[in-house]
Amino acid sequence: MIPNFSMTMNICFILVTLITVWLFYAAANRSNLFLIIAIAWLLVQTALGFSKFYLTSKTVPPRFALLVIPPLVLIATVFVTKRGRRFIDNLDLGVLTFLHAVRIVVEVVLLNLSMQKLVPQLMTFEGRNFDIISGITAPLVYYFGFVKPKLGRKTLLVWNFICLALLLNIVINAVLSIPSPFQKFAFEQPNIAVLYFPFVWLPCCVVPIVLFAHLAAIKQLLNKNKSKDILRVTLINSEHKVK
Numbered sequence: 001m002i003p004n005f006s007m008t009m010n011i012c013f014i015l016v017t018l019i020t021v022w023l024f025y026a027a028a029n030r031s032n033l034f035l036i037i038a039i040a041w042l043l044v045q046t047a048l049g050f051s052k053f054y055l056t057s058k059t060v061p062p063r064f065a066l067l068v069i070p071p072l073v074l075i076a077t078v079f080v081t082k083r084g085r086r087f088i089d090n091l092d093l094g095v096l097t098f099l100h101a102v103r104i105v106v107e108v109v110l111l112n113l114s115m116q117k118l119v120p121q122l123m124t125f126e127g128r129n130f131d132i133i134s135g136i137t138a139p140l141v142y143y144f145g146f147v148k149p150k151l152g153r154k155t156l157l158v159w160n161f162i163c164l165a166l167l168l169n170i171v172i173n174a175v176l177s178i179p180s181p182f183q184k185f186a187f188e189q190p191n192i193a194v195l196y197f198p199f200v201w202l203p204c205c206v207v208p209i210v211l212f213a214h215l216a217a218i219k220q221l222l223n224k225n226k227s228k229d230i231l232r233v234t235l236i237n238s239e240h241k242v243k
Helices: 007-027 032-050 065-080 082-089 093-099 102-115 132-147 153-175 201-222 224-242
Strands: none
Touching: 007 032, 007 093, 007 102, 007 201, 032 065, 032 201, 065 082, 065 201, 082 201, 093 132, 093 201, 102 132, 102 201, 132 153, 153 201
């Protein structure tokens, strides 16, 4: 039986996913290759979500792995290839930072799904999930880091590392709450929403983009020889877009 998802939450999550893709597309200097890959991947996962493919939970490896492994492999490939590292170095750090504001809406959606008994409470900010802090602080870090630059490279690095840790915390808890041979938490109310469309888009698209945004930002900021130039160019680009 398909859960009775709120139409409002469905639409809200579809929009936040599309906004996440658009923001990364903007950060990637409107890379058509990224856009094609993202759209194709979302369509594939939409079809699998509607087909109930992920509801079979006893397989080893679990079918859920198909949502997360391909994006992780792609991220690793980008980091280990010369062309991929060049792609990372050309990303707009300011937009990558602002992108994390979408996590506010994601947390509101998760809270609503918890109230509908479709995800465990531990996946919300009422439980073990403090990721909303990343979303709330992202616009502030963007403003004081790039619009009215007051924050230095070290502060931006610390913020990215903290928010990355918050992301990994909820990802681990969410994965171990999904019905599978590896489930460790939330047996009374498993994480089932992410097995259906549109919420399959959370682990297959939104989370990987957010993860990559942090890793790419950290890579740029750790490059001491280029970090000042990166911040300066990002600031110039932001001012130009405003004009």
